[in-house]
Amino acid sequence: MKSPIELRHILHQNPEIGFNEFETTKILEEQIIKLSKYYNVNIEILKPLDTGLTIKYDPINIEEYVLFRADIDALPIQEKNDIDYKSKNYNMHACGHDVHMSILYGFMKYVFENKIRKNILFLFQPAEEGGGGAKKILDTGIFEQFNITRAHALHVTDEYDKGIIATSKGVLFASAIEIDIEFFGKNAHIAFPQDGKNALNAMRIFLDSIDKIPQNPVKPLIFGIGKTISGEVRNVIPSYAKIEGSIRSLNLEYSMEYIEILKNILESIKKMTGVDYKITLGSMYKEVINDEKTYNYFIEKLKNDYIIIDCGYKMTGEDFGFIAEKYPSVMFWLGTKVDKKVGLHSPNFLPDDDVIDIGINIFSKIL
Incomplete structure (x- = not known):
C-alpha cells in the first residue's frame, strides 16, 4: 500500500x-x-x-x-x-x-x-x-x-x-469551446493568381475582421487562436488553410451567439473571395458556477485555518x-x-x- x-x-x-x-x-x-x-x-x-x-x-x-x-x-x-x-x-x-x-x-x-x-x-x-x-x-x-x-x-x-x-461565489471558470475553422480554395501558380482561390488570404481577412468585432465590457469573451496552417510550397497559392482555437466566455450560450457572428463574417468572405469554409466544434465545457449556499458552507469551514482569496x-x-x-x-x-x-x-x-x-x-x- x-x-x-x-x-x-x-x-x-x-x-x-x-x-x-x-x-x-x-x-x-x-x-x-x-x-x-x-x-x-x-x-x-x-x-x-x-x-x-x-x-x-x-x-x-x-x-x-x-x-x-x-x-x-x-x-x-x-x-x-x-x-x-x-x-x-x-x-x-x-x-x-x-x-x-x-x-x-x-x-x-x-x-x-x-x-x-x-x-x-x-x-x-x-x-x-x-x-x-x-x-x-x-x-x-x-x-x-x-x-x-x-x-x-x-x-x-x-x-x-x-x-x-x-x-x-458564482462563476469561477469560464465556458470553453474548441473551434476549428477550415478554408477551402483552389491551387494556382503564384504567377497566375487569377486562376486560383487563395485560402491563406481568406484566413488573413478573417483574422483581421474578428479583431474589429466590438467587445462587450460586461460580457467578457476571448477567441484565442493557438495554431494556423496553410500552404505547401513557396510558389503555389494555398488551396487550404486552417485555424485551431478556443472561445472562452462566462456563459456557454453567449459563446454560441458569438459563433453565429463568425459565420456571418465567413459568409461575407466566401462571397468576396470564393473561398468556402467549414466550422468544426470540439469539446464544449460549461462554465463552473459555485453554488452560493455550498460556497458559504465552504468558507465557514476553512476561514479560521486558511487564507482564502476571492x-x-x-x-x-x-x-x-x-x-x-x-x-x-x-x-x-x-x-x-x-x-x-x-x-x-x-x-x-x-x-x-x-x-x-x-x-x-x-x-x-x-x-
Missing part, C-alpha cells in the same frame, strides 16, 4: 492523455483495493467508462452522498524537470493532475482510517484536458442512483502562494462545470507557488509534495 506521496511519484512517471489512462486507472484501482483491505472497509468500484473509476463508500444507511472529484489525464508535453520521478514517456502531468489524484487518494485514506460516518463518492475522472470526461460520465447515468447533495473539486496552481485557497472569475476552462450544473458545488484553486511562477501546462510545472497534505486537510474539513 503506497502513501499519497509515493503514489504521486508513480503517477507522475506514467502520465497518459485523455481516455487512454489505462495504466493510471490500473494503478489507482490496485492501491485503492489495498487501502480498503488494510482498513477493513467495504467499498464498491464503479467503472462506467473504459478509464477512470468511482469509489462508492457508504457506511450509513441513508441515500445522501458527497462527491469529491480528481481529474487523471495528462498532456502531450515533454517534461523538463530534473527529478527522480520524471515522466518516462513524452507526456506530462503539467497541469497537476498527479497531485489531484494523490490528494483524493490521501483523503480516501483519511476517511477509511477514521471510519468516517458519511456516504462519499470518490470520482477519478478521465479526459478533463479537452475530452469532456465529466459530461461523458454523467451521460452514462451512473450517478442517477445516488442523491448527491454537494460536489467538490480543487485545482493546483502556482498563481497563488502555497496553501492559499482562491475561489469565488479571486473572481477566470477564463480557464474546466469540465467540472457539467458536475456543478447538476449538483450544488464548490471548486477552488489551491496555491503551490514557493519562489517563482512557471504556470500551468509548463514543462517545468512541479508542485511540492507537501501540497498533497494541504489538499487532504482541506477536503477533510469541508466533509
Whole structure:
C-alpha cells in the first residue's frame, strides 16, 4: 500500500492523455483495493467508462452522498524537470493532475482510517484536458442512483502562494469551446493568381475582421487562436488553410451567439473571395458556477485555518462545470507557488509534495 506521496511519484512517471489512462486507472484501482483491505472497509468500484473509476463508500444507511472529484489525464508535453520521478514517456502531468489524484487518494485514506460516518463518492475522472470526461460520465447515468447533495473539486496552481485557497461565489471558470475553422480554395501558380482561390488570404481577412468585432465590457469573451496552417510550397497559392482555437466566455450560450457572428463574417468572405469554409466544434465545457449556499458552507469551514482569496472569475476552462450544473458545488484553486511562477501546462510545472497534505486537510474539513 503506497502513501499519497509515493503514489504521486508513480503517477507522475506514467502520465497518459485523455481516455487512454489505462495504466493510471490500473494503478489507482490496485492501491485503492489495498487501502480498503488494510482498513477493513467495504467499498464498491464503479467503472462506467473504459478509464477512470468511482469509489462508492457508504457506511450509513441513508441515500445522501458527497462527491469529491480528481481529474487523471495528462498532456502531450515533454517534461523538463530534473527529478527522480520524471515522466518516462513524452507526456506530462503539467497541469497537476498527479497531485489531484494523490490528494483524493490521501483523503480516501483519511476517511477509511477514521471510519468516517458519511456516504462519499470518490470520482477519478478521465479526459478533463479537452475530452469532456465529466459530461461523458454523467451521460452514462451512473450517478442517477445516488442523491448527491454537494460536489467538490480543487485545482493546483502556482498563481497563488502555497496553501492559499482562491475561489469565488458564482462563476469561477469560464465556458470553453474548441473551434476549428477550415478554408477551402483552389491551387494556382503564384504567377497566375487569377486562376486560383487563395485560402491563406481568406484566413488573413478573417483574422483581421474578428479583431474589429466590438467587445462587450460586461460580457467578457476571448477567441484565442493557438495554431494556423496553410500552404505547401513557396510558389503555389494555398488551396487550404486552417485555424485551431478556443472561445472562452462566462456563459456557454453567449459563446454560441458569438459563433453565429463568425459565420456571418465567413459568409461575407466566401462571397468576396470564393473561398468556402467549414466550422468544426470540439469539446464544449460549461462554465463552473459555485453554488452560493455550498460556497458559504465552504468558507465557514476553512476561514479560521486558511487564507482564502476571492479571486473572481477566470477564463480557464474546466469540465467540472457539467458536475456543478447538476449538483450544488464548490471548486477552488489551491496555491503551490514557493519562489517563482512557471504556470500551468509548463514543462517545468512541479508542485511540492507537501501540497498533497494541504489538499487532504482541506477536503477533510469541508466533509
